[in-house]
Amino acid sequence: MKALTSLISLAAVAGAITVALGGCASSASSPRFYTLAAPTAAAAAAVPSGAAPLWIEVGPLAVPERLARPQMVVRTAGVNAQVDVLEDSRWASSFENEMRDALSSGIASQLGALDGTRGGRPAAAPVVRISVQVRRFDAVDGSRVDASLGWSARHGEQSRALVCQLNLSEPVGGPGIDAVAQSAQRLTANASAAIARGVTALQSNPDAACPV
Template sequence: MTRYPISLAVACLAAAVLVAGCASAPDRYYTLAAPDGPSSAAPASGAPVFIELAPVAVSERLARPQMVVHQAGGRSAEVALLEQHRWSSSFENELRDALSSGIAARLGAIDVTKGGRQPSTPAWRIAVQVRQFDAVENTRVDAALSWTVRRSDADLGATCQWRTSEPVGHGIDALAQGAQRVASNASDAIARHVAQLQQNPGATCTTP
């Protein structure tokens, strides 16, 4: 049996420990889509409801799959780009999918952005702009959105502005869950606005 010097064995063991310590943690992926089924924002009607949700407009710094996080207690202008904590797609696409499914579920509607309705059938066209989306680690998620809702067979549109601050617990998982709640609450607010316009096309935005 081949015998190695003790010093060589110790060196090999140290090298193995060093390699194991240098192994990177696996990437974590998150979604903004709510896991639970939302309640309806408007009574069901016999006629189908169609919505067209345009691509969500976000600032360039957010238009990426990596989570962009403010450090708690850090300088307000400093952010961290988390390479190992990512949305399942680029943030603006992830948010658009979450809003689309959330609004459609609350209204009992169909998102026909990619087709699926007759040209003569009106749809509610929704355009959303993210004016603020700041995730502060271990603290909160601050968000401000504005949107325009217009029926495809009408010239006038209605606008609304919405702001929220969602407290979160410790860690990136809690931060992602807070962002998910923000997307769900935004879906609620937009769906309520559309429901108001269904009842009264001249209604002003009363979303809190």
């Protein structure tokens, strides 16, 4: 009888531990995922009738090592040296891939071009090759998102590339990571538009200057 009582007690303890562990697991929050791609594509530029479609290709982005991760990296307003890597707030893919996809789709849409970044371009099709280096991408919760990008574009076999620097800032509309992500998305869309303007200028003038 004493042995039976001991077994029952052990079973009760094991059950309590299982419930406690289950409670811990269920209380852990699931990550939230964000994208830098604009929710709706910008109006595409008109392609002249009979003209061969233009393709763009955006090369792999160079980014600071601390940003090369899916987790969002943010600062708290007023704290200059400290950054937080947010395990529960992530980009849909690693930051450099997420921004590359958002830029390529945004630039292609602005130009009315086809996006060959991930392949599929016919060998003889006209193409603009674009390179982007993210020198700084600073997201401050409740304040702003600042970015400094270096980019270049080369049309087809032109010997000269258009090489430009782009500095952007976008205010954060309120507290919280949702507002930070939305500001980062708008900033990326503005970067796409600026690069597209440069590509348009380069197409019409090989000696074009960087757009203002």
